[in-house]
Amino acid sequence: MRAVTWQGRHDIRVDTVPDPEIVNPRDAILKVTSTAICGSDLHLYDGYIPGMRAGDIVGHEFMGEVVEVGSKSTLKKGDRVIVPFTISCGQCFFCERQQFSACDNSNPSETSDASELLMGHPMAAAFGYAHLTGGYAGGQAEYVRVPYSDVGPLVVPDHLSDDQVLFLTDILPTGWQAAINADIEPGDTVAVWGVGPVGLFAVQSALLMGAERVIAIDHFPARLKLARDLGAEILDYTQVDIREALDEMTGGIGPDAVIDCVGMESHGFTPDNILDQIKVSTFMATDRIHALRQAILACRKGGRVSIPGVYGGFADAFPIGQLMEKGLTVKSGQTNVQKYTAELLARIEAGEIDTTFLISHHAPLEDAAEMYRHWHDEQNNYTKIVLKPDLPKGEIKQIQEVEYADA
Numbered sequence: 001m002r003a004v005t006w007q008g009r010h011d012i013r014v015d016t017v018p019d020p021e022i023v024n025p026r027d028a029i030l031k032v033t034s035t036a037i038c039g040s041d042l043h044l045y046d047g048y049i050p051g052m053r054a055g056d057i058v059g060h061e062f063m064g065e066v067v068e069v070g071s072k073s074t075l076k077k078g079d080r081v082i083v084p085f086t087i088s089c090g091q092c093f094f095c096e097r098q099q100f101s102a103c104d105n106s107n108p109s110e111t112s113d114a115s116e117l118l119m120g121h122p123m124a125a126a127f128g129y130a131h132l133t134g135g136y137a138g139g140q141a142e143y144v145r146v147p148y149s150d151v152g153p154l155v156v157p158d159h160l161s162d163d164q165v166l167f168l169t170d171i172l173p174t175g176w177q178a179a180i181n182a183d184i185e186p187g188d189t190v191a192v193w194g195v196g197p198v199g200l201f202a203v204q205s206a207l208l209m210g211a212e213r214v215i216a217i218d219h220f221p222a223r224l225k226l227a228r229d230l231g232a233e234i235l236d237y238t239q240v241d242i243r244e245a246l247d248e249m250t251g252g253i254g255p256d257a258v259i260d261c262v263g264m265e266s267h268g269f270t271p272d273n274i275l276d277q278i279k280v281s282t283f284m285a286t287d288r289i290h291a292l293r294q295a296i297l298a299c300r301k302g303g304r305v306s307i308p309g310v311y312g313g314f315a316d317a318f319p320i321g322q323l324m325e326k327g328l329t330v331k332s333g334q335t336n337v338q339k340y341t342a343e344l345l346a347r348i349e350a351g352e353i354d355t356t357f358l359i360s361h362h363a364p365l366e367d368a369a370e371m372y373r374h375w376h377d378e379q380n381n382y383t384k385i386v387l388k389p390d391l392p393k394g395e396i397k398q399i400q401e402v403e404y405a406d407a
């Protein structure tokens, strides 16, 4: 089959690789119909995630049709399913508490031992995301093996298109969990750093949960415009001083909750970010936390800090004093996707949630290397790319014109 493989930093290729096979009775094999590129894939692309090996099949946002099942799978051939990016057994201490992204069984000891060394405890497994998290082949491929297929996948009705349900695999529940972790109360003002796909869904979720005002912060006009269309007020950090602007907008108090949807690759030419760049490139730190620093400083006293953005390890100049003195509450984590999929599917079916507005491109799986380049270099124009294994090479479709002149 054809699959998207990681070969090294900024080197993505589409290769012919062996077809996946059923390994365990609970497995299923999926024929992939749609698979998206995520902001998390950029961290792999940029070489920031340890434990990648040349030839690894990437991709953790995918859906498709079941073509083969193991004897203990609860799926049937022909089922159309979305698959959470987190691989979870459904039976361990963590899965029983619906902390699926902390599953203790999905990451085999050969690979989880290294993550235990780094994190203090072994990390759960994820699709297409390095050998620290199990080294499972990802879903940017024609076919993919889905372990624990009786736990993760959710059958989706035929009347909903792939574009309407694909993001149940990751970014929609991630935006949702980010808003839940912000403990939003009606009337709250919530500020969201980064309006990539995760931030946009966090904006949408925060508004659905009753936030009175959501303020979205980024520097890409097209992305800010999408946030404004959802109902957010917008701030371009290249145009205004963010903390001053937020203070002004909140009567000097600061937002009740702040959500960091940027993660480890914060942009911007501020002194702290430049210093972080130097530390990361000389292995003195692993993360550029400028956005998180700014969020903690901007948050009102006694407020909440939600961190869906991915971080890899150790950061320098973390504002621990500010966090403590202001009495902030922090919640974070890889998303417990399986906990939210059924509810979010129901909301999509009811027309309460639309997931299609952020898709800028459909592209053939064969053109993945070019699409990774665009996703990395042209984030203003490429707001979300969905790869389609059945599109012939070269047939790239722009789903929506990006308008940003008035953002």
Ligand SMILES: NC(=O)c1ccc[n+]([C@@H]2O[C@H](COP(=O)([O-])OP(=O)(O)OC[C@H]3O[C@@H](n4cnc5c(N)ncnc54)[C@H](O)[C@@H]3O)[C@@H](O)[C@H]2O)c1
Residues within 6 Å of the ligand: 038, 039, 040, 041, 042, 043, 170, 171, 174, 193, 194, 195, 196, 197, 198, 199, 217, 218, 219, 220, 223, 237, 261, 262, 263, 264, 265, 266, 267, 268, 290, 291, 307, 308, 309, 310, 311, 333, 334, 335, 379
């Ligand atoms: N917790 C989870 O389970 C989970 C799941 C999916 C993605 N993520 C993470 O969420 C983050 C966002 O994902 P995405 O797909 O939206 O990524 P993305 O790269 O498309 O979006 C990030 C956005 O942040 C903006 N940004 C960068 N620096 C900024 C700054 N200093 N201030 C404000 N905005 C800034 C960028 O312009 C960009 O629009 C990534 O770190 C990703 O790895 C986490």
Ligand SMILES: [Zn+2]
Residues within 6 Å of the ligand: 038, 039, 040, 041, 060, 061, 085, 170, 171
């Ligand atoms: Zn993702």
Ligand SMILES: [Zn+2]
Residues within 6 Å of the ligand: 088, 089, 090, 091, 092, 093, 094, 095, 096, 102, 103, 104, 105, 106
């Ligand atoms: Zn488990």
